[in-house]
Amino acid sequence: MRFSDLADQPCSISRSLAILGERWTLVILKQAFAGTRRFDDFVATTGISRSRLTTRLNELVEHGILERVEYKDTRTRSEYRLTQRGHDVYPILMALRGWGDAHLAPDGPPLRYLHTDCGGEVRSHLSCERCEEPLVARDITVDLGPGFPT
Numbered sequence: 001m002r003f004s005d006l007a008d009q010p011c012s013i014s015r016s017l018a019i020l021g022e023r024w025t026l027v028i029l030k031q032a033f034a035g036t037r038r039f040d041d042f043v044a045t046t047g048i049s050r051s052r053l054t055t056r057l058n059e060l061v062e063h064g065i066l067e068r069v070e071y072k073d074t075r076t077r078s079e080y081r082l083t084q085r086g087h088d089v090y091p092i093l094m095a096l097r098g099w100g101d102a103h104l105a106p107d108g109p110p111l112r113y114l115h116t117d118c119g120g121e122v123r124s125h126l127s128c129e130r131c132e133e134p135l136v137a138r139d140i141t142v143d144l145g146p147g148f149p150t
Contacts, residue, residue, distance in 0.1 A: 003018070024053075026089075029082075032080065033082070037080055038077070038079050038080075039077075042057070065089065066083065094113070097113065
């Protein structure tokens with residue numbers, strides 16, 4: 001199976017990976033959450049090549065994760081802003097950050113993510129929508145959903 005074939009799988013994880021799984025995509029989105037909006041700023045903060053950045057930004061716009069908004073400088077240019085669909089990616093980044101802090105940061109987390117209102121540490125966790133019990137993988141059973149092809 002080719003990577004692009006993931007989009008056709010009857011699995012939301014595979015379909016999401018078809019859009020978000022390319023190695024530069026989450027780096028670009030991380031920078032978008034940090035306030036980066038302009039093409040040259042993405043190049044400067046990520047080190048990604050201009051051609052690859054163009055391709056990734058176009059794909060993120062095509063999938064409704066970023067929107068292209070024109071602004072006037074010395075000429076008309078575009079900046080890239082997160083859409084609601086884009087903002088919905090944030091918990092994925094926070095889960096990756098939590099895993100990285102736990103397993104790849106022997107001296108402690110390099111950055112702290114704090115709740116603006118109270119100063120508490122931001123954590124990503126799974127819980128049951130009904131009883132709110134915290135969950136790990138062994139607590140979860142997978143069953144067919146209404147979108148599974150018959």
